[in-house]
Amino acid sequence: MSDLVSLSATALRAAVLQGEVSVREIVEAHLSRIAALDPRLHAYLGVDEAGARQRADALDAARRRREPAGPLFGVPVALKDNLCVRGWETTCGSRILEGFRPPYDATAVARLREAGAVFLGRTNLDEFAMGSSTENSAFGPTRNPWDLSRAPGGSSGGSAAAVAARLAAIALGSDTGGSIRQPAALCGVVGVKPTYGRVSRYGLVAFGSSLDQIGPLARTVEDAAVALSVLAGSDPHDSTSVADPVPDYAEALARGVEGLRFGLAREYLPPDLDPEVRGALERCVARLRAEGASVEEISLPHTPHAIPTYYLVATSEASSNLARYDGVKYGPREGGDRDLRTMYAATRGRGFGPEVKRRIFLGTFALSSGYVEAYYGRALRVRSLLRRDFDEAFRGVDLVLGPTSPFPAFRLGEKVDDPFQMYLCDVFTVTANLVGLPAVSVPAGFTSDRHAAPGLPIGLQVIGPPLAEAGCLRAAAAIERTCGVRGRAPALAPAG
């Protein structure tokens, strides 16, 4: 088998089941590519070579015993480093969790394991998933495989870069305000943010608990659909998980978009939208129409309030979620020989990076007595208005289509010193989290030679009503098919 690293997850599994290749060979191919390329990309924070080999051999042995093979049998998977994996270090890209090894598996991780996946390692992220460029990682940024001087997006930048660079077939990310979809768009891969509650959050280190969802990143819509079928489902460990039955998401993909009604939100087409992103969207609209779908303009009038609302809700919850990192139980403890206040201040002062501190301050303020009504309380009210926008929209259309990110990949360092500019990366993605809707980002072209930065991936986003993952994926598959970007890979030479 040549070029094992470029095969999709479904193709890899089929090759293993047909005896064309062993899981061990697949894993070795990925490990050697990681060894060759990741020193420059820094998609991974840790690679579990021994564990992956051991697991590969165990799966090969199971295969020889003709044991049933799960839907991800032999598929090499990377995990964002905010997911608990028993025995691995889980750092969340933060100094404050260095050395923390969870004694349990996240439910999503356990389900992948059950489905036959091989875990290669843990991927880089903005500290505690707070950021849109992966530059907020305490362990250094990840680079975009399409242009090493650019950011992969974030916070699941390591996962998106790993999948794009063929350092894993599938990766898990988490999406609180766009953290799966935006890096998927910037790295030219598929990223799925499921309906809130569709995938258990148990074992995902919390950032904004009412917004967080785990989802897959993959190079094909089909792979993402297969992975989502494995991940989704109710979990007794997560009271917010949804009990509805899980469909076979891959099954519906071939059905096409004939008769589907798409809404194009006026508010998602601002004048300053990158012209090539606009162009990709327009081409996509034309092709969807050609496929028999209808596309009409709609309005989501409260969209301008989404970013401030998001940054109040997410930071409020984060200020509480991150209170547990106090140096008492795990992670580095500073000033432990002094009084309690000193220990807290020193541990948290040194353990957290500037963006995390900024958000803790913001959230603490938004919840504090005398301000909670004006900030957090008002944010909750706007949140319900945003929900109403979508309820209204879905009366007339099946799905909402728009850009995932206002611009393609930006340069490392370009926005990192201007938090507000960085926050605007999420302008089209946060609403799906605030409303709890499923959304898929799918590659839909590249910047042209006329663009200041040619050859960068452009992603489009399909947002659906609650639990309409199947519809979103079906639309994404049509975009994937008609916009013809499948198979194009970043040109990466091994480290010199």
Add this chain to the structure above:
Amino acid sequence: MVEREATIGLETHVQLKTRTKLFCGCAYAFGAPPNTLVCPVCAGLPGALPVLNRAAFETAVRAALALRCEIPPETKFDRKNYFYPDLPKGYQISQFDAPLSRNGSLALADGTVVRIRRAHLEEDAGKAIHDRGERTLVDFNRCGVPLLEIVTEPDLHAAADAVAYLVLLRRTMRYAGISECDMEKGSLRCDVNVSLAPRGDPPGTRVEVKNLNSFRMIGRAIEHEIARQGEVLDRGGRVEQETRLWRDGQGATAPMRSKEEAHDYRYFPEPDLPPFHAPARWVEELRASLPELPGERRARFERAYGLPSETAETLTAERGLADYFEALAQACGDPKAAANWTAGEVSRELNERGIAIEAFPLPAPNLARLLALVPARVSVGAARTIFRELVGSPGADPAALAASMGLEQVSDPAAIEAACREAIAGAPKAVEEFRAGKGKALDSLMGKVMGATKGRANPGLVRETLRRLLGSPT
């Protein structure tokens, strides 16, 4: 001098007797080795999520119903944020503005009605241990244990009333099987709020007192706090709104933190737990499952059995004791005797053995068989002796025991007359005194007869026989 009135409100935490903790499957046992009863959820590990223990919710609603609270159809949890090493998540999951119950009451024996403002469910914190050398140690075992916080309206005005409320609260919780309410084991904890103002004025500045580990301490602390605030006001000073700690050794409260230092808990809805519903039918089923509660039972005992209020109070102190009394009263048909025996001999035996009524070996029906022998066949004194024997062999027949112990009452007139003659012959001085009009001398003669018969002689018959032999008209 202006007459002042104290206003007292209580916040009581009752640990629910559930098999597992509030949000995880861990068991809890007081005194278990530190940090052995923890899991990722109650230790607040990154990524772990709470899942409500339905049994704890049900127990909490039953407790609230026992306190005559209203149960709103929907309730939710909130996060109470503060830093302390024994709080592993940095917040406590509690209930803020939608508690599972409101507007209850508890009626004390003297008719005072204490209104319950609310009762809500929350998780306990762990324990920080400061007395093992220089370091502070933390035991997370208690983290996540379900607590019901019961908040009264400021309806109490004296330390004794506060203690009476707590006694009845504990009794009610034990009756309904909600909690052991053992302060020594921390399954009942109480903070008090005390304020002082001229009678008729609105309540004065509220002072919270913590670190109260027994009902005795609570009573003393309230009395002390009333006196302290009185002195401050007498001096023309102003009572500070603050939290104070009771120092039992000094018998005084000391400042802990001022209003300015008070925490801003930054409450917000717990996003990890959806709201919970308490359907009316389910609530009614729970209400129907409650046993008769101590207040009602005390009133019924007074009414139905004609018991004095004090006896009824003693008998209803524990559900098991009250049950025993009722079984005994029914079996022997004499509620007064049943009450005296249950409150007297049975309780004494329990105290001596250090056991609960549930562990008492003698079934009420067999004790009733002993009581049936009194006074015709055995004296009250003999019955007490037989009772102690019977407790040791609870299956024995009381009548047979009386016979084998030689304690059956002697009522044979000839035998009694012989004993009386012997006593008269042996005590000429007493006889002389009696004849001289000293009625008391008869008692000494009676004592001699009873002594000679080892207490078995029928006392009425002895007295009658002595008077006859001594020629007294009555």
